[in-house]
Amino acid sequence: MFKDARNAQILFLSMFFLLGIATRDWTLRLDFILIIGLSCLLTQWVCSSIYSFYINKKITLLSPEFLGSWRSALITTLGLCLLLRANHWTTLALAGCCAIASKFIFQSQGKHFFNPANFGIIIALTLSADAWVSPGQWGTDSWYLLLFLGTAGIILKKVGRWDTSAGFLITYMGLEAGRNFGLGWGWDVYTHQLMNGSLLLFAFFMITDPRSIPNATFSRIIWAVLIAGLTFILQHQFFISTALFWALFALSPVTIILDQMFQNYRFSWSAKSPKYLPLSASM
Numbered sequence: 001m002f003k004d005a006r007n008a009q010i011l012f013l014s015m016f017f018l019l020g021i022a023t024r025d026w027t028l029r030l031d032f033i034l035i036i037g038l039s040c041l042l043t044q045w046v047c048s049s050i051y052s053f054y055i056n057k058k059i060t061l062l063s064p065e066f067l068g069s070w071r072s073a074l075i076t077t078l079g080l081c082l083l084l085r086a087n088h089w090t091t092l093a094l095a096g097c098c099a100i101a102s103k104f105i106f107q108s109q110g111k112h113f114f115n116p117a118n119f120g121i122i123i124a125l126t127l128s129a130d131a132w133v134s135p136g137q138w139g140t141d142s143w144y145l146l147l148f149l150g151t152a153g154i155i156l157k158k159v160g161r162w163d164t165s166a167g168f169l170i171t172y173m174g175l176e177a178g179r180n181f182g183l184g185w186g187w188d189v190y191t192h193q194l195m196n197g198s199l200l201l202f203a204f205f206m207i208t209d210p211r212s213i214p215n216a217t218f219s220r221i222i223w224a225v226l227i228a229g230l231t232f233i234l235q236h237q238f239f240i241s242t243a244l245f246w247a248l249f250a251l252s253p254v255t256i257i258l259d260q261m262f263q264n265y266r267f268s269w270s271a272k273s274p275k276y277l278p279l280s281a282s283m
Contacts, residue, residue, distance in 0.1 A: 039096030079117030138197020
């Protein structure tokens with residue numbers, strides 16, 4: 001079942017979603033959830049069909065690109081359901097469509113560099129007046145750390161992206177420690193800030209997407225440190241509650257530069273091809 005790490009991610013994100021509804025009193029509308037899912041999957045199908053036509057010069061109702069990437073579309077759906085809230089269905093449809101379309105539009109050498117769910121969130125926040133993200137919706141219960149750490153371990157072990165989570169969390173924890181103790185606050189305040197479910201979800205499941213982050217290990221660490229630093233600045237200097245998502249969005253294009261500076265093979269989900277493909281290989 002977990003031969004493809006995306007299967008594990010779909011299972012765990014679904015579990016988090018149901019857990020949030022059951023234990024955090026989330027009030028979500030079923031029709032809004034369906035809107036996000038349909039917008040993501042339909043956009044994936046349309047874009048994959050266009051891509052298949054461009055490559056094969058013929059139209060196929062179920063293109064190989066769609067059949068091979070529907071899991072990614074479902075992961076994006078779950079990511080948006082977990083994080084994004086809106087008052088109108090059109091905002092959620094916009095987020096879903098833009099999230100998936102970004103994979104096909106914003107590419108460098110056959111690799112997309114924006115995280116789809118993060119891109120959809122930023123588009124919804126920017127272009128609509130009724131979208132929001134609630135970083136505190138998970139609360140600060142310490143058992144979320146164990147839950148996210150255990151489930152993320154299964155996925156990150158398969159895709160090999162622990163370095164990204166570690167680089168981000170170590171940097172962010174260090175900056176927060178300096179600020180807290182500089183202000184004379186105690187350990188309880190510090191641990192309370194770090195036991196944030198949205199922060200852990202971001203660190204373990206969003207910035208570790210192997211298809212959109214830098215290829216080389218050193219590049220990923222640099223990139224994660226930069227995101228942590230920008231998040232800290234946006235959060236404490238500009239008081240932006242959604243600093244995590246803006247930092248990732250702003251620094252996603254840096255992936256292109258880092259991939260050029262530190263050449264390495266890019267990740268592929270395909271079980272029929274090598275795990276890493278040359279940068280010049282087709283998508």
